Amino acid sequence: MTNFYTADLHRPLEHADAPESLSAQPAREDARPLARRFSLPFRPSLLLAIFILTVAVLWALFPSVFTSYSPVEGLPGQHLKAPSAAHILGTDALGRDLFARIVYGSIHSLSGALAAVGIALVIGTVLGVLAGSLGGRIETVIMRIVDVMLSIPDLLLSLSIIVLLGFGTVNAAIAVGCTLIAKFARLVRSEVVMVRRSDYVEAAFGSGGTFVRVLWRHILPNSLTSVIAFAALQSGWAILQLSTLGFLGYGAPPPTPEWGLLIAEGRNYIATAWWLTTAPGLVVVLAVISINRISRSIAEIGK
Numbered sequence: 001m002t003n004f005y006t007a008d009l010h011r012p013l014e015h016a017d018a019p020e021s022l023s024a025q026p027a028r029e030d031a032r033p034l035a036r037r038f039s040l041p042f043r044p045s046l047l048l049a050i051f052i053l054t055v056a057v058l059w060a061l062f063p064s065v066f067t068s069y070s071p072v073e074g075l076p077g078q079h080l081k082a083p084s085a086a087h088i089l090g091t092d093a094l095g096r097d098l099f100a101r102i103v104y105g106s107i108h109s110l111s112g113a114l115a116a117v118g119i120a121l122v123i124g125t126v127l128g129v130l131a132g133s134l135g136g137r138i139e140t141v142i143m144r145i146v147d148v149m150l151s152i153p154d155l156l157l158s159l160s161i162i163v164l165l166g167f168g169t170v171n172a173a174i175a176v177g178c179t180l181i182a183k184f185a186r187l188v189r190s191e192v193v194m195v196r197r198s199d200y201v202e203a204a205f206g207s208g209g210t211f212v213r214v215l216w217r218h219i220l221p222n223s224l225t226s227v228i229a230f231a232a233l234q235s236g237w238a239i240l241q242l243s244t245l246g247f248l249g250y251g252a253p254p255p256t257p258e259w260g261l262l263i264a265e266g267r268n269y270i271a272t273a274w275w276l277t278t279a280p281g282l283v284v285v286l287a288v289i290s291i292n293r294i295s296r297s298i299a300e301i302g303k
Contacts, residue, residue, distance in 0.1 A: 046297050049290035056287055059106040069097035071104035071257040080273045090275040092265065102280055105257035109287075112173040113238035119177030121231050124184025125224075131185070132192030133219065142185065149182035158241065162250045169252045176241045180234055187230055191223035229299035236291035243284050259284050 059066060069075075069087075074095030081091040089098040127146070131139040149157070161175035196219060239259075245251040246260025254261065259280050266276025 045293055049293035052286050052290040053294065056106050056110060056283075056290075059103045060110045061107075063100075063103045063107070066103050067097065067100040069100035071096065071101045072255045080269065082273075083275055089279045090273065092273075092276055093269060098262075098276065098279055101257035101262055102259070102283055105259050105262060105280075108169050108252055108256060108258045109239055109242055109260075109284075112169050112176070112242045113235050115170075115173040116177035116180065116238040116242070117231050117235050119174065120180030120184050120234070121227070123177075124181045125188050125227065127181070127185040128188025128190075129192055129220070129223075132189040133196060139189075143189065146182040146185050149179075150186070154179040154241065155244065158245065159248075159250060162245065167250055167253060169256070169258065172242055172245050172251045173238075175245070176238050179241070180238070183234070184227065184230070188223065188227055191226060192219055195219050195222045225301075226299065229295050232295035232298050233292060236288040236295070239284065239291070240288050 063071075075091065075097070076095065078087070078091045078095040080093055081087055081095075083090045087097050087099065089102065091097055092101070127142050131142040157179050158172075158175040161178055162171055165171040165174060242251060242258075243260030243263070246258045247264045249261075249264065251260055252258040254265070262280040263277050263284075266273065266280070270277050
């Protein structure tokens with residue numbers, strides 16, 4: 001009878017080292033996609049994006065470390081001063097340091113965007129999971145509501161909600177979050193449907209797993225990778241949307257140093273004091289681009 005060991009005796013001499021090399025080759029092939037999946041590709045653009053976003057977060061957490069000026073009190077005789085050593089980004093029409101207002105305004109823009117994405121992530125995930133896992137009439141009703149919400153322009157929907165709730169940073173964040181619910185619900189539903197039809201989920205049900213147990217242990221963890229990347233991407237969009245509402249006067253009321261409101265306050269002096277609109281506008285652009293770059297890297301991890 002021929003077994004594994006007797007078969008090796010008839011193997012050609014030149015392939016005596018083949019088992020060692022062949023066993024090492026699949027290990028390298030399996031380790032390569034694993035490393036690509038769970039390692040963050042640090043590139044110069046990604047490092048720069050992380051640095052910019054880190055500075056913005058530190059502004060929001062520790063504003064007094066970066067500037068000694070007040071964001072709401074003006075300095076006598078310092079009206080519309082150009083950028084200088086004393087005021088690196090100049091002053092506004094009331095003598096307030098623009099850099100201080102940008103630094104203190106980061107807490108309103110970043111926290112508002114985080115709250116908006118958090119609201120949309122929670123509600124959208126619940127709706128998407130219910131639609132994708134239950135199916136039937138529940139899925140039909142939920143997805144038709146989602147289609148209606150997606151058919152309404154985001155700015156129009158957010159303005160309608162703000163008119164009902166009133167002005168302010170919190171209400172603006174709620175309005176922006178409501179415009180994102182439908183996008184999250186559709187994405188989560190598609191991910192849940194794809195995972196629900198996989199073999200290991202069917203095996204979990206076949207082995208006696210309950211619906212809630214299989215949903216919590218198998219479907220949700222394998223459906224949220226792309227959702228997290230999408231949430232990071234929508235954070236940048238939320239900052240842009242909140243800045244738009246602030247620019248239109250539907251966000252934080254003056255003298256709150258919110259980024260969109262800073263741009264709106266400086267538009268009347270754009271010919272004589274260009275820094276009042278350029279500096280906060282550039283901060284918004286850099287923050288949005290940085291978040292988008294980081295979200296692309298998060299999406300690459302799940303591939």
